[in-house]
Each structure stands twice: as structure tokens, then as C-alpha cells.
Amino acid sequence: MISVDAAWAVSSYIFFGLALVIGKWIFYNSNGDKEIFERSEFLEQCPYCTHLFFDYQRSHLKVCPRCQSYLSVNPGEGRKP
Ligand SMILES: [Zn+2]
Structure with a gap:
């Protein structure tokens, strides 16, 4: 059984929240420029x-x-x- 204290729970919550935001930021920036460039033609x-x-x-x-x-x-x- 894994014991979870309050500090570990808060730090994992912040880590996964930041990972989600940074992942979406990278995804939309990497695809958005190419799509706008293709449309501008x-x-x-x-x-x-x-x-x-x-x-x-x-x-x-x-x-x-x-x-x-x-x-x-x-x-x-x-x-x-
Ligand atoms: Zn016109």
C-alpha cells in the first residue's frame, strides 16, 4: 500500500497540472504555426x-x-x- 501524505499529494497535483498546461502549449504552438502558414497561401x-x-x-x-x-x-x- 502506498502511503500518501499531504505534501506529496499537493506536489503531484501541481506537477500534473503544469505538465498538462505545458503539454497543451507545446501541442498548439507546434501545430498552429504550420496551419496558419498553410492557410496564408x-x-x-x-x-x-x-x-x-x-x-x-x-x-x-x-x-x-x-x-x-x-x-x-x-x-x-x-x-x-
Ligand atoms: Zn470586396
Whole structure:
């Protein structure tokens, strides 16, 4: 039988709490940067209303979701990653 006194219980509670917080911090920081970087490749901005939106189809003719303006991007032009 393992005897648990108050000091050991408090120290283990703090240790596992900190381990959980630091583990989640490392997990979200390591995955969050890559995800934001991958999403930023598809980020487009409307030159008329400055609305930011994601365009995953990478088509040459885009429509702004806010002002419904047609935006054309020629090949070789546009946002560079
Ligand atoms: Zn717009």
C-alpha cells in the first residue's frame, strides 16, 4: 500500500497540472504555426473593399464574398507566399 501524505499529494497535483498546461502549449504552438502558414497561401484580399477571404480553388476569376466584385488574377501575378 502506498502511503500518501499531504505534501506529496499537493506536489503531484501541481506537477500534473503544469505538465498538462505545458503539454497543451507545446501541442498548439507546434501545430498552429504550420496551419496558419498553410492557410496564408490561399489568403486573398479584395482591392475594392479590403475584405480578406480564403480561396482554396486558386482560380483565375475570383468573386469577393462581401462586395461581389469580380477579381481576376493573371498567371504569374498575385500573392506570393
Ligand atoms: Zn470586396
